Amino acid sequence: MSRATHRTGHAAGRTERATGRTGRAAEPPGPAGAPRRPGHAHSPRRAGPLLVELRRGAGLPAGAATLAVLLFTMFTKADEWLSGWTETTNMLRVAGLVLGAPLAAAVACWQGGRERRRRTEELLATVARPPLRQALLAAAPTVVWPVVGYLLTAVVCLAWTWQYANGDGPHVSLIVADATGIGSLAALGFVVGRVVPWRLAPPVVALVMYNIELLLSNQESGVSWLSPGKEHVTLWDRPVWWFGPVSMVWTAGLAAAALLAYAARRRARALALAPLAAAVTAAVLLAQTGDGLWRTNPANQALVCDEGTPRVCATRVHSRMLPDASRALAGLTAKLRGVPNAPTRIVEAPVDTQARRTDAALTGWDMYFRRNRIAEPEMFAANAAFAATSPRCRGVSDADRYSDLNEAVAEWLAPMPRPKDMPDRERTRWLGGYFAATRSCHPERVTAP
Structure with missing residues (x-):
């Protein structure tokens, strides 16, 4: 074998090894002094x-x-x-x-x-x-x-x-x-x-x-x-x-x-x-x-009502409170049902909205609810009763008697929640202190029950 043939064989072997590793022919070197660039490699971009x-x-x-x-x-x-x-x-x-x-x-x-x-x-x-x-x-x-x-x-x-x-x-x-x-x-x-x-x-x-x-x-x-x-x-x-x-x-x-x-x-x-x-x-x-x-949004103030008698109505903003409100006022509406001249609706009324004369208008519904669930049903019903009996007349001859009548009817419709009774032992202890203080004429020693 001639020397030229031998050199050609070695060159072919090197080429085959190069292409075998990369799957493609090796790229020719660049001009002298120029940096080498891989075929498909990109230098990373610098962040701005x-x-x-x-x-x-x-x-x-x-x-x-x-x-x-x-x-x-x-x-x-x-x-x-x-x-x-x-x-x-x-x-x-x-x-x-x-x-x-x-x-x-x-x-x-x-x-x-x-x-x-x-x-x-x-x-x-x-x-x-x-x-x-x-x-x-x-x-x-x-x-x-x-x-x-x-x-x-x-x-x-x-x-x-x-x-x-x-x-x-x-x-x-x-x-x-x-x-x-x-x-x-x-x-x-x-x-x-x-x-x-x-x-x-x-x-x-x-x-x-x-x-x-x-x-x-x-x-x-x-x-x-x-x-x-x-x-x-x-x-x-x-x-x-x-x-x-x-x-x-x-x-x-x-x-x-x-x-x-x-x-x-x-x-x-x-x-x-x-x-x-x-x-x-x-x-x-x-x-x-x-x-x-x-500005007032009439769509938000629109009323959504249940089918009871009297009807219970909430504004559209609080319409998801209506089921709980109806249940909390069930006792009140039952007492008003069939009563002549009684309110026909118990409505949530925005402060700047005038309810009808036959409505019992109750503001501040959201105070009694948490996440659309009623938190104080008894207080809610009591305030609705006060709304149903709120004074509508001005300049009456006997204002005190008129007010007492309204309070009495509201108390009958939905009694205001009372404090819980004392346990027997605590009541006995408190009464003992009460009688001792009153006999010694030192009522200031009596703590609130």
Whole structure:
């Protein structure tokens, strides 16, 4: 065998071994000095700066803390809001804006002082990235994650409410506005952290925001609606369609103005006037409208009645309470059945709704129910009896006798629950103390039974 043939055989063997391992022919080497690239391998993509910021720092713990605090608060007060969409929205707003927002602002304030604590401010000044973009990236974790925590809380609570509530559905626009408010207040806290070189600034920011929320919401004028945590307690209303968007402009405009005034280049800082003007316009609109931000929803006030005599009627919002209400009032309706001139219906009446003259109107049904199940049937029946006998006449000649008659009839229809009797031993002991105190002329020693 010639040497050429021998070399060709060895080359073929090497080629066969290479293709046997990979299943394909080996790629030819690149030009001299060029890096080798495998045929189908891709170098991993580097995460963008926003994703890097979101994964580190105090943002993710802040979001987890917000979620934990809000879920705990909502869970401990579940009996107060699980019966309707308005109650759920109100409790989410109070918990999110009064508790969650100050927490988010405090953490964002701490995040704002990060570069100062690390002594990297001069180094960042040499980076080609614009100052506004640097500030937005640094603020993102403590703005985004608390908002995510609030939205997750809202999803859990709305899903839980679905099995109990009737009416026109959740007020999603207000929930989005509340999430915007939490993020906006966190952004304001971040700016304070950048400007104020004080380690106690975060708790002070949380305390100030908490008190400002309470101060605004407790005002007796339309200014109270400038508080993102302002609560609305009328269960049959719905917000006007623009309430949520205008609230978003109010809070987000303040945050955008603060960020631009702090971080924009000198020539561009005048741009902060645009979001500030939008925020002021939104604030004026909210304050001037006041309680008109909520309007009566006739569909929610519509009555749903049973087939009894007299009929028991609940509003559509509380229609799932009707079966228990009918059972609790069975004794009362039995006594009224067939009585001439007696009320023909016992109805749940919203405060601003006038019932018919032949109705017994009872307000505050939700006080006697927990998750649509009646919790105080005897007290509910007693108050319905008082509603059936409530004074309808004004200026009668003998008002005291008229009142006594009404109370007597109400007591017969549904007696007011009485305290439970004492056990025999406790009664004997109490009576012994009573007689001893009265004989010695020291009645102050007698404790209440």
